[in-house]
Amino acid sequence: MSRNNLGGIVQQKGTRHLMMRTLLFLTLGVFCLYYLIPLIVMIATSLKSLEEIRAGSLLSLPQDVTFDAWAKAWSSACVGVRCDGLKPFFWNSVAMVVPAVTISTILGALNGYALTKWRFPGADIIFALILFGAFIPFQVILLPMARTLGVLGLAGTIPGLVLVHVIYGLAFTTLFFRNFFIGVSSGIIQAAQIDGAGFFGIFFRIVLPMSLPAVVVTVIWQYTQICNDFLFGIAFTVGDSNPVTVALNNVVNTSTGVKEYNVDMAAAIIAALPTLAVYVIAGAYFVRGLSAGAVKG
Amino acid sequence: MAPRTHSTVPLGQKIELWLPRFVVSPLFALSLFFVYGFILWTVYISFTKSGVMPNYSFEGLSQYERLWATPRLYVALGNMFVFSALFIGISLAIGIFLAILLDQRVRIEGVIRTIYLYPMALSFIVTGTVWKWILNPGLGIQNFVRKAGFEEFTFDWLVNSDYAIYTIVIAAVWQSSGYAMALFLAGLRSVDDEILKAAAIDGAGSFRTYFSVVLPIMRPVFLSTVIILAHLAIKSFDLVIALTGGGPGYATAMPATFMYSFAFQRSELGVAAASAVMMLATVIAIVVPYLYSELRGTKQ
Amino acid sequence: MSDIRLEMVKKNFGATEVIKGIDLAIDPGEFVVLVGPSGCGKSTLLNLIAGLETITEGNIYIGGKRVNDTPPRDRNIAMVFQSYALYPTKTVRNNITFGMVSRGIPKADQDAAVAEISTLLQIERLLSRKPGQLSGGQRQRVAMGRALVRKPDVFLFDEPLSNLDAKLRIEMRTEIKKLHQRLGKTIVYVTHDQIEAMTLASRIAVMDNGHIRQFADPKTIYEDPVDLFVAGFMGSPPMNMMPGKIRTLGGQCVVSTGGPEDEPLDFLLPPALSERACGQEGRDVILGLRPEAIFAAGTELPGANRFIFERPISVVEPTGPDTMILFHHAGLDVVARVRPEDARPEGTLFMFEADMEKAKLFDAKTTLRI
Known part of the structure; x- marks a missing residue:
């Protein structure tokens, strides 16, 4: 789906062009963050302990990485009355x-x-x-x-x-x-x-x-x-x-x-x-x- | 139109002639029964006085009268209207904007596209879970901004019945705007290269090329995208359940959750059926003209 | 009117060299046709002139101005595309005026220009239609109108006739030629059709594999091809190219072709050719004879340097005005063009006459003309 045959059209080079390209990549980058942050938050939170979650903030990275939450989610979290995890x-x-x-x-x-x-x-x-x-x-x-x-x-x-x-x-x-x-x-x-x-x-x-x-x-x-x-x-x-x-x-x-x-x-x-x-x-x-x-x- | 059965046609060939129909007919029968038969069943139930159990005695419009006397229905309809308008509008805007940006010969386009589109691979339940956490006033964004020094900052839409519906918009846009982007990008790429070269020689800048040449050509893509998003919006159920559970109270009820709770929690089959019929009518009003024009278009 | 000058122009797509250093000087008002097999780089070269591709090395001048970094819109060019590339959502009128709208030309001037062009191309009645409602020929006219309306210095045509049926193609060919005579603008025209090239061009550039093999007027290209490639590309049916050796027989210089399977033929070379080719006994050469240079013996006015030989006919192909007669020789099917009434059935032993004045000789190793 990529388009290769238009890449060559000669364009006016110069500061305006450079500014536009910078702006373009900045915008694309901001949107990358927009889509990625929930995933990052999800992963980071899952690797924190409950104390760290309460003390820290949403976007902070885990200080002491622990996989306890993962283990619990997989095999011992309670779903309704049953506690065998997911x-x-x-x-x-x-x-x-x-x-x-x-x-x-x-x-x-x-x-x-x-x-x-x-x-x-x-x-x-x-x-x-x-x-x-x-x-x-x-x-x-x-x-x-x-x-x-x-x-x-x-x-x-x-x-x-x-x-x-x-x-x-x-x-x-x-x-x-x-x-x-x-x-x-x-x-x-x-x-x-x-x-x-x-x-x-x-x-x-x-x-x-x-x-x-x-x-x-x-x-x-x-x-x-x-x-x-x-x-x-x-x-x-x-x-x-x-x-x-x-x-x-x-x-x-x-x-x-x-x-x-x-x-x-x-x-x-x-x-x-x-x-x-x-x-x-x-x-x-x-x-x-x-x-x-x-x-x- | 029965095929001529000539005595000299061998049996094998006759079977061959009918085979395609034999293959399609089970599917067609399934479709007739499980789609159209069930629709008729639901429509019929909506005209009976079914409660906990189906009751097949005809009752006229009484279930609809009860349905229309339920305040929750109007909340659900209002929510659906607000949600659909915002969800479709914002997703379209972000989608077309990002598609045009990505069309500017961005070398790492593949990577960026992957990032923009991955939420679409997630279940709405996962999306709801994550945004519930991010929007949680105690530990989410509100807490984050307050800790950053803005002590008075308040962002409690998730638990505020006036604003909770917008949190569903936020999560749904996050999940589906990349999809709109992918549809638009595919549309942009399907425009003939020579037309864009002609525009370059005609002296049109990128802005004029997009708005005067490319976007008008993409009208069918707009239409399909709106239809798909509208269809997602009307069916939205999972996200509401996972993010707000329809609450606070029933502030974020939608027709789909309304129907579900009347059918499976309150056991009011008649009212549930009546609301399902209303949903179907809405979808038919949007989708059938679209399908009709699409199928007619293919034949030409 | 502008001239176009290319200096050592190169174009790479990634690691592939598509244009391998081309020098070309096109005079103002000239009609230059770039012709060659598909993949030879002719369309890329046109795109480089248009500014639709950036050149990798070298310089391009239009009207004396270096345009390497000038965007297409500022090169004062117009282009007609193979697919016509009309804007499908715009009316014919808006298709034609779009370039002027983009450049902010006043409405009154636009209307005047549209009126003039639509009369010239006889498309007045189509102005409010959309491209989808036009026939192929009408679209072609609109595409031309869009190019003509801005009165640029240079017109570029990228295989503009290849989507038309045979009859319409010939009609439009004539119209393009008339337009050029009338407007006198510089035209660069890409085609793979050698008849289009011959009929339209004031000069033809024959391209192959990223190089220009020969750049000359149509008559020279046809009569004096510089090498085997040009000789083989131009002309239909193509030139017969028989491998052979230079021999001296009884003091006369001949090209000996064929054998050992079939009986060799010793084509006697005319003085001009033998002067250039002889003296190297046994040199491997290719003898080129166009089909019209081989005919039925005694059917043309007699001339000097004719070579008469006999061969059985293997295939007869009537084309209407002429009949092609094929015979086996030197491992190929040699084609002769005879008048229909001189043709004989397959298998007949036939007396052929070759006009050796028109023969070309090529070196077998270098493929260059001797």
Whole structure:
């Protein structure tokens, strides 16, 4: 996304130019601080002891670095009545994310392919109807979903939560793959058909290997969305089956005992790490997913 | 429009013809049931006298009357209006400003972009937790400034019911303005290089080039960004819960938290359903015309 | 009117040298075409003149003024782009006036200039439309109008016709030539189309790999190419280039081509060429003969220094006015241009006549013209 071919336009050099550049970098730097300070505060606070937090100030760096808060957040902080830390809830999130992302991505790829490369009458209308599902405020399906999970015997369970994420993630995954496949020449499909390949043969041997970038973008998008979800987690799970976001909120908003800000911050970082790590490793794809989600159609 | 089934067409080919439809139909069925079926269910419940348990006898508009008689609803609607306007406005302003700055051949652009965008990777719960700490009057910014010598400094918006809603704006802008920046930057980069060269030869300075040439071309990007931010704003739930819990009192209630508390805490299913239907109507009013124009645009 | 002078101009993109030290002097009012294969640096050179790229080394003068550090807006130039680069959100009128608005020219003068240009280019009826509502040819005219309206000293064209269909391209080519004759401004024009170069240019600069191989008027470029590259680039179908050796046969100097697989041909060199080439027995050379220099024996007025030989026809390609006849020789398909009525079917043994006055000889090692 970087632009290289305009860098060379000859410009008036001089003090004015220099001043503008200085101002530019100053402004960019100030905004870097704006975005980074909360992260720095979060990390610094998590490494301080409670006494140091009370005595020191928000922006001061920890004097005696201690990982006690981290240990406590991970394995002994109280979430509701249970005092095992975030650890069990973290694994809940993992158990939820892996199947939910895998299933919704595979189904999205298959559907995007069928809707674009094997066009049949009404495909556009079907796509529009499915796409609308990506935009509904989920409040409107909370009540019937809770009932349905109850009927299915999945209420308050992780498989139930996986089901919810797969269903409401499908609209997005289908959208991503449809947008990708629209750019794939139909000539390739026709050539493969002439060579005698069928619907699934073309999908697995030709289309899927080509769509690796779309797969990566979709997986990262779904992963971030599902990891960071709170609404479905709090509405459809109870206690032991909560995902880590819900547990974090419970840790922070628990009203019993002394407020341990350092543990709160450590817990927040632990909850943020899975998505933050993916962002740092695969930032480019993350950005592509964000803009793919933005520029529909 | 049934495909012609000629007796000489082998069975395999017939199956092949129908396969795409077989593949799409489960998804479509799911979508019909879990989206449209559920919407209808919720709409129907909003017209019944359901309380703790669903009750399927039709009651007309009574749940809506109860909903509209709830003062908390007006707080929630007012909050949503204030929050959406400020959140969208400020995020757009910061986004476009930063995108233009980053478009000035900044060598370390990749690093800066990463820094601006990382909050978007965080959960709103994490964002809420962090800002709750920073805005905490006892140990946060207020304390920091007081210790710096300004003893009288007060910044207690988080616990002040008149101002608490603005703390949600602050945190939401922090999280999403980088996203707006990324969308605008991608938009700026999609403008044809030759057009910018033409503007340079036409003698337009950077200011004129942006405002007279580039930004008008980016109108569709503006529209998508506003729609996305509006959509985020209407659905905002997590951040409110994590930052203020809807408080103090219900000073920072939003439609999403309103619906949640009536559905799962106060067990007033009818009122909850009615409020959910109102949210849906709002989203439809914004999103459907947009989707319609976008999908029509693709076909051309 | 301005002249343009380039002194040892170099341009690097990172570690890649794209322009490798170019000297070029363009006279006022000249129409210079930069031509060459893609990637030869011709567009980069144009961008350097425009100020859209900063030069790495050397100097550029426009109208006697050194412009190395002058921004594009102050170089008194106008440019027409390959994609036309019209501002999509502005009307045709505003596209044309944008440059004047940027420079703060009074509204009345703008209107007068628009009126003049739109009449000249016959785009009066399009003025209130947006670029999206125009055809390719109309966009092209608007792009020209935008360049012409400011009456700059120098016009730069970057492959302006390559997005048009064949018929429109020829029409616009003629119009550009007429405009130049009428306005007399200096023009630098980039194209990869050698016919455009031949028809438009007062002088052509043939570029390859960051160098200018030859800078001369079209006739010289075609008749007297300095090396194999220029000879091969200009002309369609391209010049036949047959590797061979200088021999002396019976006291006469010949170029012996072909063999051992096919029977060698001993092209007898005319006196002018043999003076320059002979004396080095066995020297490796390339004999260049354009297709129109090989024809059916006896079909042209007789002349001195003709060489007649016989070969079986391998392929026949009618083009309408002429027919191309191909035969195998020296490992290549040699093309001869004959009148359609002289053509014979494939396989026929055919009597060819080569006009050796038009033959060019190149050194096989240096590729330079002998």
